[in-house]
Amino acid sequence: MIDRICIIGVGLIGGSFVAGLKQTNQVKTVIGFSRQESHLRKAQEMGIIDEYSLDISQVLKQVQMVIIATPVNSFQAILEMIKPHIDESVIISDVGSTKGSVIQIAKLVFGQMPAKFIPAHPIAGKEKSGIEAVDAQLFNHKRVVLTPTESSDIQTIAILSGLWKELGAKVEIMTDKKHDDLLAMTSHLPHMLAYGLMDYLISNNPYACRYVAGGFKDFSRIASSDALMWRDICINNPKEIVKHIEGYQKTLEKISNLIKNNKAEALEQLFQEAKSARDNWFSS
Ligand SMILES: NC(=O)C1=CN([C@@H]2O[C@H](COP(=O)(O)OP(=O)(O)OC[C@H]3O[C@@H](n4cnc5c(N)ncnc54)[C@H](O)[C@@H]3O)[C@@H](O)[C@H]2O)C=CC1
Ligand SMILES: O=C(O)C(=O)Cc1ccc(O)cc1
Structure with a gap:
C-alpha cells in the first residue's frame, strides 16, 4: 500500500484514478492540488481526496508518488513547479493523451528523463470533464499504455503497472513513438472528424441538427469533449495527427x-x- 499520493488536476481522469486506488485499498492518503479551490473542496466532500492545498510545497511533503492529470500543455509549468520540492525517490507519472511530448518536456525540465518518471495513458474516458464525471470503475477492462524510456527504473514500471492492474486495466508497454502514431489514428483522428463534422454542419446549415438520427448522435458524441484538452492534444502530437x-x-x-x-x-x-x-x- 502506498502511504501518500499527490494528484495534480482532480478532474475526470485524475479523480477516477485516485477514486479507484482508494476503492481497491492501494493508497492510504490522497492529497489534491489544482488551480481552483472549489474543485478540490468538492473532491474532498465526495471522498475522492483526503486533503488538499493550493501550496505545492505543502502538497508534496512526504509523498511517494505524484500523478499529473491536467491538459498536456500545462505539463511543463507543472514539472517546473514540482521539481524543487521532490527528490529522485518520488515516483512521477501522468495520464496525458500524448506521450512523446511529455517525455520531451520532462527531459527539458529535469535535464534527462528521471528514472522514476513513467509516462502513462489510460485509453478510457468520456466526453464529459470534471470531478462530477468521476467513476472509480472507469478503467476496468480498459487498456492503459505505459511508455517508459531506456532510463526507466524497472521496479517503478512494475509498481505503476500493478496499481493500474488492480483497477482492472490491461497494461501494455510500448514506445512513445508507437503510442503517438496509434492513438493519432484511433483516438485523435476520430475526435477531429467529429469536431469537423459539427463545424461543417453549422457553417452550412445551422438548422440541419433538426434532421439527425441516432447515427449522427453516435458519430458526433465526442465533439462534446473539452475543447482546451483537444487543443492541447493537437499541439502536442501535430505530425501524426496531420498524417492521419x-x-x-x-x-x-x-x-x-x-x-x-x-x-x-x-x-x-x-x-x-x-x-x-x-x-x-x-x-x-
Ligand atoms: N477526458 C478523457 O476522456 C481522457 C483524458 N486524458 C488526459 O487526461 C488529462 C486530464 O483530462 P481530464 O481529466 O479529462 O480533464 P478535466 O478537465 O476533467 O480535469 C483536469 C483538471 O486539471 C485542472 N487543471 C488544469 N490546468 C491546471 C494547472 N495548470 N494546474 C493545476 N490544475 C490544473 C482543472 O482545473 C481540472 O480540475 C489530459 O491530459 C487528457 O489528455 C486521458 C484519457 C482520457
Ligand atoms: O469519449 C471517448 O469515447 C473517448 O475517446 C475518451 C478519450 C479521450 C482522450 C483519450 O486520450 C482517451 C479516451
Whole structure:
C-alpha cells in the first residue's frame, strides 16, 4: 500500500484514478492540488481526496508518488513547479493523451528523463470533464499504455503497472513513438472528424441538427469533449495527427470517386469489408 499520493488536476481522469486506488485499498492518503479551490473542496466532500492545498510545497511533503492529470500543455509549468520540492525517490507519472511530448518536456525540465518518471495513458474516458464525471470503475477492462524510456527504473514500471492492474486495466508497454502514431489514428483522428463534422454542419446549415438520427448522435458524441484538452492534444502530437487526417482524406477521395463514377459494386465491397472489420472488432 502506498502511504501518500499527490494528484495534480482532480478532474475526470485524475479523480477516477485516485477514486479507484482508494476503492481497491492501494493508497492510504490522497492529497489534491489544482488551480481552483472549489474543485478540490468538492473532491474532498465526495471522498475522492483526503486533503488538499493550493501550496505545492505543502502538497508534496512526504509523498511517494505524484500523478499529473491536467491538459498536456500545462505539463511543463507543472514539472517546473514540482521539481524543487521532490527528490529522485518520488515516483512521477501522468495520464496525458500524448506521450512523446511529455517525455520531451520532462527531459527539458529535469535535464534527462528521471528514472522514476513513467509516462502513462489510460485509453478510457468520456466526453464529459470534471470531478462530477468521476467513476472509480472507469478503467476496468480498459487498456492503459505505459511508455517508459531506456532510463526507466524497472521496479517503478512494475509498481505503476500493478496499481493500474488492480483497477482492472490491461497494461501494455510500448514506445512513445508507437503510442503517438496509434492513438493519432484511433483516438485523435476520430475526435477531429467529429469536431469537423459539427463545424461543417453549422457553417452550412445551422438548422440541419433538426434532421439527425441516432447515427449522427453516435458519430458526433465526442465533439462534446473539452475543447482546451483537444487543443492541447493537437499541439502536442501535430505530425501524426496531420498524417492521419491526410491519409483519411485520401480514403474519402476514393469513396467520392467511386460514387462519382457510379461504381456500385466497388462501393458495396468497401462498405462490406468495413462492416465486417467493425463487427469482428466489437463482437469479442
Ligand atoms: N477526458 C478523457 O476522456 C481522457 C483524458 N486524458 C488526459 O487526461 C488529462 C486530464 O483530462 P481530464 O481529466 O479529462 O480533464 P478535466 O478537465 O476533467 O480535469 C483536469 C483538471 O486539471 C485542472 N487543471 C488544469 N490546468 C491546471 C494547472 N495548470 N494546474 C493545476 N490544475 C490544473 C482543472 O482545473 C481540472 O480540475 C489530459 O491530459 C487528457 O489528455 C486521458 C484519457 C482520457
Ligand atoms: O469519449 C471517448 O469515447 C473517448 O475517446 C475518451 C478519450 C479521450 C482522450 C483519450 O486520450 C482517451 C479516451
